[in-house]
Amino acid sequence: MNATSLLSDRALGMDSSGIRRVFELGATLDKPINLSIGQPDFPVPDALKNAAIEAVATDLNGYSLNQGLPDLVVRTTEYLQHDVGWTCGPPKDADSPTVLITAGTSGALVLAYMSLLDAGDEIIIPDPYFVSYPELATMCGAEAVRCETYPDFKMTAERVAPLITERTKAVLYCSPSNPAGVALSEQECAELLELCRSRGVLLIADEIYDEFAFADARTQAAVGDAGDLRCPSPARLPGSEDTVLLIRGFGKTYGCTGWRLGYCAGPASVVNAMIKIQQYTFVCAPTPLQAGVLAAFDTDMGPTVQAYAQRRDMICETLGEVTEVARPDGAFYAFVKVPERLGMTGTRFFERCVEENVLVIPGGVFSERDTHIRLSYATDPARLAEGLEIIGRLMSD
Numbered sequence: 294m295n296a297t298s299l300l301s302d303r304a305l306g307m308d309s310s311g312i313r314r315v316f317e318l319g320a321t322l323d324k325p326i327n328l329s330i331g332q333p334d335f336p337v338p339d340a341l342k343n344a345a346i347e348a349v350a351t352d353l354n355g356y357s358l359n360q361g362l363p364d365l366v367v368r369t370t371e372y373l374q375h376d377v378g379w380t381c382g383p384p385k386d387a388d389s390p391t392v393l394i395t396a397g398t399s400g401a402l403v404l405a406y407m408s409l410l411d412a413g414d415e416i417i418i419p420d421p422y423f424v425s426y427p428e429l430a431t432m433c434g435a436e437a438v439r440c441e442t443y444p445d446f447k448m449t450a451e452r453v454a455p456l457i458t459e460r461t462k463a464v465l466y467c468s469p470s471n472p473a474g475v476a477l478s479e480q481e482c483a484e485l486l487e488l489c490r491s492r493g494v495l496l497i498a499d500e501i502y503d504e505f506a507f508a509d510a511r512t513q514a515a516v517g518d519a520g521d522l523r524c525p526s527p528a529r530l531p532g533s534e535d536t537v538l539l540i541r542g543f544g545k546t547y548g549c550t551g552w553r554l555g556y557c558a559g560p561a562s563v564v565n566a567m568i569k570i571q572q573y574t575f576v577c578a579p580t581p582l583q584a585g586v587l588a589a590f591d592t593d594m595g596p597t598v599q600a601y602a603q604r605r606d607m608i609c610e611t612l613g614e615v616t617e618v619a620r621p622d623g624a625f626y627a628f629v630k631v632p633e634r635l636g637m638t639g640t641r642f643f644e645r646c647v648e649e650n651v652l653v654i655p656g657g658v659f660s661e662r663d664t665h666i667r668l669s670y671a672t673d674p675a676r677l678a679e680g681l682e683i684i685g686r687l688m689s690d
């Protein structure tokens with residue numbers, strides 16, 4: 294039997310060749326300086342580990358409700374009240390936003406796409422984008438319309454407005470972003486929210502890196518404690534809960550990407566549809582690990598984020614002298630331009646790096662363009678310095 298002939302258009306339409314090539318080449322290297330990794334290099338805080346261990350030991354190992362472990366739903370609801378000022382209610386209450394605990398941020402994205410997009414519908418995504426954004430649209434038979442954000446990587450209302458059509462269901466943006474680490478300002482959040490509201494489309498805010506925003510990108514939060522400095526979010530603007538689907542995750546912030554935990558909140562009609570689809574797909578997020586991340590809300594990652602800001606500075610200082618680097622506001626990536634005078638694509642430059650035992654990701658993996666590379670600085674600072682020295686030299690040649 295030729296099993297390939299059985300594959301769906303959905304599966305055939307998805308392309309993982311770019312990132313696979315990076316892994317394949319990476320596997321051929323001996324102890325490379327690995328600046329390609331998209332997960333933090335610190336251990337999960339003990340409070341989370343202990344809470345998860347206790348949950349397993351006390352037999353909290355069955356399914357949770359589709360919406361999530363009740364304690365975690367309540368804690369997330371309280372947190373959102375404090376952080377963005379939303380009063381989330383039970384899933385059946387159509388007038389208030391609702392919380393859903395998901396299998397990673399990816400789980401929330403899958404459910405959101407499946408809840409919103411029919412064949413032929415459009416979702417506007419940034420370019421460069423997180424790799425799943427276009428592929429999930431393909432999975433739904435929908436179209437991901439790319440919003441060019443070069444060279445500053447800001448998905449502004451001005452750039453999005455001309456792309457909205459009668460087929461547009463949602464605008465998806467990420468702040469701080471992957472692959473550039475750039476965040477929108479309060480003003481830019483407000484303009485994007487107003488655009489989406491006026492055009493009747495949902496604004497999906499992927500804020501997986503919200504806790505990983507550096508001090509200089511934080512502003513006084515409109516709600517929450519006085520003196521609480523946060524990464525700007527459209528969710529914090531008055532009346533946003535009928536237009537914003539907020540998606541966040543625990544994996545990147547607390548170093549537990551393998552636990553597969555995230556959450557989302559937004560209009561009850563949309564979140565209810567997501568809960569329904571969760572019921573027939575993921576069923577629920579991993580139950581004992583939901584108990585584990587309950588401890589996250591009382592865990593301060595400030596010192597870790599500050600250490601990452603120093604690595605960000607190291608990148609901007611070293612490579613800023615030889616090329617363009619949009620200064621990252623958060624996350625742990627920098628999207629670095631391959632100097633035009635080298636006459637190389639991002640992929641060609643990536644190959645040059647591999648020859649020097651340095652692993653990065655070519656920008657074409659995240660974009661229609663292949664002019665940049667993505668560096669992850671979730672790596673030991675001494676190794677990072679070595680890698681930057683080599684990349685700087687290759688860029689100066």
Ligand SMILES: Cc1ncc(COP(=O)(O)O)c(C=O)c1O
Pocket residue numbers: 331396397398399400423467470471499501542543544545550553554555
């Ligand atoms: C912007 C963005 N959104 C979502 C995800 C998915 O994260 P998770 O591991 O929580 O599914 C990632 C992971 O790299 C990401 O960078």
